[in-house]
Amino acid sequence: MTGFRRGIRLGIDVGKARVGVSRCDPDGMLAVPVETVPRSESSIQRIAELAQEWEPIEFVVGLPVNMRGDETPSTVDARDFAAELAARTRIPVRLVDERLSTVTAHAALRSSGRSQRNSRSIVDQVAAVVLLQHAVDTEKSTGRPAGALIDLDEEPVRDA
Numbered sequence: 376m377t378g379f380r381r382g383i384r385l386g387i388d389v390g391k392a393r394v395g396v397s398r399c400d401p402d403g404m405l406a407v408p409v410e411t412v413p414r415s416e417s418s419i420q421r422i423a424e425l426a427q428e429w430e431p432i433e434f435v436v437g438l439p440v441n442m443r444g445d446e447t448p449s450t451v452d453a454r455d456f457a458a459e460l461a462a463r464t465r466i467p468v469r470l471v472d473e474r475l476s477t478v479t480a481h482a483a484l485r486s487s488g489r490s491q492r493n494s495r496s497i498v499d500q501v502a503a504v505v506l507l508q509h510a511v512d513t514e515k516s517t518g519r520p521a522g523a524l525i526d527l528d529e530e531p532v533r534d535a
Contacts, residue, residue: 378518379403382432385425386507387460388473388499389436389453394418395499398429403511408500419456423464434466435522437473437506444472461525471522473506 381401388395396409409429412421426434436457439449454470461468481498483505510521 379515380432380520383429384507384511385409385422385429385431385434386503386510387422387434387436387457388503388506389439389449389456390414390499391449391452393499394422394456395501395503396422396425397500397503397507398431399507399511403515406504406507406511408497408504411496411499419459419463422460426464426466431466433520434460434464434468435471435507435510436460436468437502438470438522439473442474444474457525461527465527467527468525469510469520469522470525471506471510473502479505 381403383401384399384403386395386397386399386406388397392414394412394414396412397406398409399406409425410421412418422434434457436453438453439447441447457468457470460466479502483501484498513519513521
Protein backbone atom coordinates (compact mmCIF):
# COMPACT_ATOMS: atom_id res chain seq x y z
CA MET A 376 0.00 0.00 0.00
CA THR A 377 2.96 2.29 -0.65
CA GLY A 378 2.02 5.85 -1.52
CA PHE A 379 -1.64 5.60 -0.53
CA ARG A 380 -2.82 8.79 1.16
CA ARG A 381 -4.95 7.83 4.16
CA GLY A 382 -8.28 9.63 4.51
CA ILE A 383 -11.95 9.63 3.63
CA ARG A 384 -12.85 10.60 0.06
CA LEU A 385 -16.25 11.49 -1.34
CA GLY A 386 -17.09 10.24 -4.83
CA ILE A 387 -19.37 12.42 -6.95
CA ASP A 388 -21.27 11.23 -10.04
CA VAL A 389 -22.67 14.37 -11.70
CA GLY A 390 -25.81 13.88 -13.76
CA LYS A 391 -28.33 16.23 -15.33
CA ALA A 392 -31.13 15.26 -12.90
CA ARG A 393 -29.26 13.79 -9.91
CA VAL A 394 -25.82 13.74 -8.29
CA GLY A 395 -24.71 10.46 -6.75
CA VAL A 396 -22.50 10.68 -3.67
CA SER A 397 -20.37 7.89 -2.20
CA ARG A 398 -17.61 7.73 0.39
CA CYS A 399 -14.79 5.42 1.35
CA ASP A 400 -13.27 4.62 4.71
CA PRO A 401 -9.91 6.25 5.59
CA ASP A 402 -7.99 3.17 4.41
CA GLY A 403 -9.81 3.02 1.08
CA MET A 404 -10.97 -0.54 1.66
CA LEU A 405 -14.57 -0.04 0.57
CA ALA A 406 -16.59 2.67 -1.16
CA VAL A 407 -20.25 2.83 -0.08
CA PRO A 408 -23.30 4.83 -1.19
CA VAL A 409 -24.12 8.00 0.76
CA GLU A 410 -26.93 9.91 -0.92
CA THR A 411 -28.56 10.91 -4.18
CA VAL A 412 -28.75 14.71 -4.34
CA PRO A 413 -31.35 16.20 -6.70
CA ARG A 414 -29.60 18.39 -9.29
CA SER A 415 -30.56 22.00 -8.57
CA GLU A 416 -29.15 25.32 -7.46
CA SER A 417 -28.65 23.81 -3.99
CA SER A 418 -26.75 20.65 -5.07
CA ILE A 419 -23.32 22.10 -4.27
CA GLN A 420 -24.58 23.34 -0.89
CA ARG A 421 -25.86 19.85 0.03
CA ILE A 422 -22.57 18.25 -0.97
CA ALA A 423 -20.70 20.89 1.08
CA GLU A 424 -22.86 19.86 4.07
CA LEU A 425 -21.96 16.20 3.48
CA ALA A 426 -18.29 17.24 3.36
CA GLN A 427 -18.65 18.93 6.75
CA GLU A 428 -20.10 15.71 8.10
CA TRP A 429 -17.51 13.32 6.61
CA GLU A 430 -14.43 15.62 6.46
CA PRO A 431 -12.95 14.16 3.26
CA ILE A 432 -9.35 14.77 2.21
CA GLU A 433 -10.70 15.21 -1.34
CA PHE A 434 -13.61 14.81 -3.73
CA VAL A 435 -13.36 12.40 -6.65
CA VAL A 436 -15.64 13.67 -9.40
CA GLY A 437 -16.43 11.48 -12.39
CA LEU A 438 -15.51 12.97 -15.76
CA PRO A 439 -17.84 11.55 -18.39
CA VAL A 440 -15.99 11.26 -21.69
CA ASN A 441 -17.11 9.20 -24.67
CA MET A 442 -15.55 5.82 -25.47
CA ARG A 443 -12.86 7.49 -27.63
CA GLY A 444 -11.95 9.73 -24.68
CA ASP A 445 -13.42 12.86 -26.29
CA GLU A 446 -15.22 15.51 -24.27
CA THR A 447 -19.00 15.90 -24.51
CA PRO A 448 -21.48 18.48 -23.14
CA SER A 449 -21.71 16.26 -20.01
CA THR A 450 -17.92 16.53 -19.61
CA VAL A 451 -18.14 20.34 -19.59
CA ASP A 452 -21.02 20.17 -17.09
CA ALA A 453 -19.03 17.88 -14.76
CA ARG A 454 -15.95 20.14 -15.01
CA ASP A 455 -18.03 23.23 -14.15
CA PHE A 456 -19.71 21.41 -11.23
CA ALA A 457 -16.32 20.21 -9.92
CA ALA A 458 -14.78 23.70 -10.20
CA GLU A 459 -17.70 25.24 -8.31
CA LEU A 460 -17.47 22.50 -5.65
CA ALA A 461 -13.73 23.15 -5.22
CA ALA A 462 -14.24 26.92 -5.01
CA ARG A 463 -17.12 26.63 -2.53
CA THR A 464 -15.60 24.04 -0.18
CA ARG A 465 -11.85 24.70 -0.64
CA ILE A 466 -11.42 20.91 -0.53
CA PRO A 467 -9.24 19.39 -3.29
CA VAL A 468 -11.19 17.92 -6.23
CA ARG A 469 -9.87 15.27 -8.60
CA LEU A 470 -11.49 14.65 -11.98
CA VAL A 471 -11.41 10.93 -12.82
CA ASP A 472 -12.39 9.28 -16.11
CA GLU A 473 -15.68 7.57 -15.37
CA ARG A 474 -16.22 5.71 -18.63
CA LEU A 475 -18.58 2.80 -17.98
CA SER A 476 -19.25 3.60 -14.28
CA THR A 477 -22.98 4.14 -14.92
CA VAL A 478 -23.09 1.09 -17.22
CA THR A 479 -21.32 -0.96 -14.51
CA ALA A 480 -23.76 0.39 -11.89
CA HIS A 481 -26.81 -0.59 -13.98
CA ALA A 482 -25.34 -4.05 -14.59
CA ALA A 483 -24.66 -4.56 -10.86
CA LEU A 484 -28.19 -3.49 -9.95
CA ARG A 485 -29.69 -5.74 -12.66
CA SER A 486 -27.69 -8.71 -11.41
CA SER A 487 -29.01 -8.05 -7.91
CA GLY A 488 -32.55 -8.38 -9.26
CA ARG A 489 -33.52 -4.69 -9.49
CA SER A 490 -35.26 -3.32 -12.56
CA GLN A 491 -33.99 -0.14 -14.20
CA ARG A 492 -37.14 1.70 -13.07
CA ASN A 493 -36.80 0.83 -9.37
CA SER A 494 -33.04 1.44 -9.51
CA ARG A 495 -33.29 5.03 -10.75
CA SER A 496 -33.08 6.54 -7.25
CA ILE A 497 -29.86 4.71 -6.36
CA VAL A 498 -28.06 4.14 -9.66
CA ASP A 499 -26.26 7.50 -9.28
CA GLN A 500 -24.98 6.47 -5.83
CA VAL A 501 -23.83 3.12 -7.19
CA ALA A 502 -22.07 4.86 -10.12
CA ALA A 503 -20.35 7.13 -7.55
CA VAL A 504 -19.28 4.01 -5.62
CA VAL A 505 -17.86 2.43 -8.81
CA LEU A 506 -15.84 5.52 -9.76
CA LEU A 507 -14.57 6.12 -6.20
CA GLN A 508 -13.55 2.48 -5.71
CA HIS A 509 -11.74 2.57 -9.06
CA ALA A 510 -9.89 5.78 -8.05
CA VAL A 511 -8.87 4.37 -4.66
CA ASP A 512 -7.76 1.04 -6.17
CA THR A 513 -5.75 2.92 -8.82
CA GLU A 514 -3.95 4.96 -6.16
CA LYS A 515 -3.21 1.83 -4.14
CA SER A 516 -1.79 -0.05 -7.13
CA THR A 517 0.22 2.81 -8.66
CA GLY A 518 1.07 4.91 -5.60
CA ARG A 519 -0.29 7.96 -7.43
CA PRO A 520 -3.73 9.57 -7.03
CA ALA A 521 -6.09 8.90 -9.93
CA GLY A 522 -7.23 11.67 -12.24
CA ALA A 523 -6.35 15.34 -12.46
CA LEU A 524 -6.43 17.79 -9.57
CA ILE A 525 -8.44 20.97 -10.14
CA ASP A 526 -6.33 24.07 -9.55
CA LEU A 527 -8.18 26.05 -6.87
CA ASP A 528 -6.43 29.26 -7.93
CA GLU A 529 -7.58 29.00 -11.52
CA GLU A 530 -10.89 30.60 -12.46
CA PRO A 531 -13.34 28.17 -14.08
CA VAL A 532 -13.85 28.90 -17.76
CA ARG A 533 -17.47 29.69 -18.53
CA ASP A 534 -19.01 30.18 -21.93
CA ALA A 535 -20.58 33.59 -22.40
